[in-house]
Amino acid sequence: MKIKQIFQWLLGSNKKKSSSPQNGMQADKSEMMQKVLTMLSNTQDVEMTCDEVFAVLDQFAELAARGEDVSRLMPLVQHHLDMCPDCQEEYKVLQRIVLNAV
Ligand SMILES: [Zn+2]
Incomplete structure (x- = not known):
């Protein structure tokens, strides 16, 4: 955009x-x-910002919970999570919620 x-x-x-x-x-x-x-x-290979990652993180967590290959589907998010402890924390929380909901 x-x-x-x-x-x-x-x-x-x-x-x-x-x-x-x-x-x-x-x-x-x-x-x-x-x-x-x-x-x-x-x-082209710049990382996403925390805001951008946060916007799709619930989707990401859901896909991961379903056993989808998220590192292939959303490589930039995966990449950001690998680098960013803040978003990793957020992801862990979301992951727990998603897994409990399944
Ligand atoms: Zn981040």
């Missing part, structure tokens, strides 16, 4: 400036594009 916004922003600002194509602006644009590309390549 963020990526889409960046592109929309790029396209929008491009339209406004289209009346005067100057060399300086071209340089600005390609520099901006470079930044976006760097951003994109960085975000």
Whole structure:
């Protein structure tokens, strides 16, 4: 969703400036594009935030309780849980609730 916004922003600002194509602006644009590309390549394997993980954690716990391969289905969540003790705690609590409910 963020990526889409960046592109929309790029396209929008491009339209406004289209009346005067100057060399300086071209340089600005390609520099901006470079930044976006760097951003994109960085975000591909960037971890989820705690908020994002928390939003899907109950789903994750449910899938795990059902014996689904969560590390394949939601690898980013699994990855985050491996790294983040806070979310691990939260997950343990949810897991207990889910397992009790089954
Ligand atoms: Zn976390």
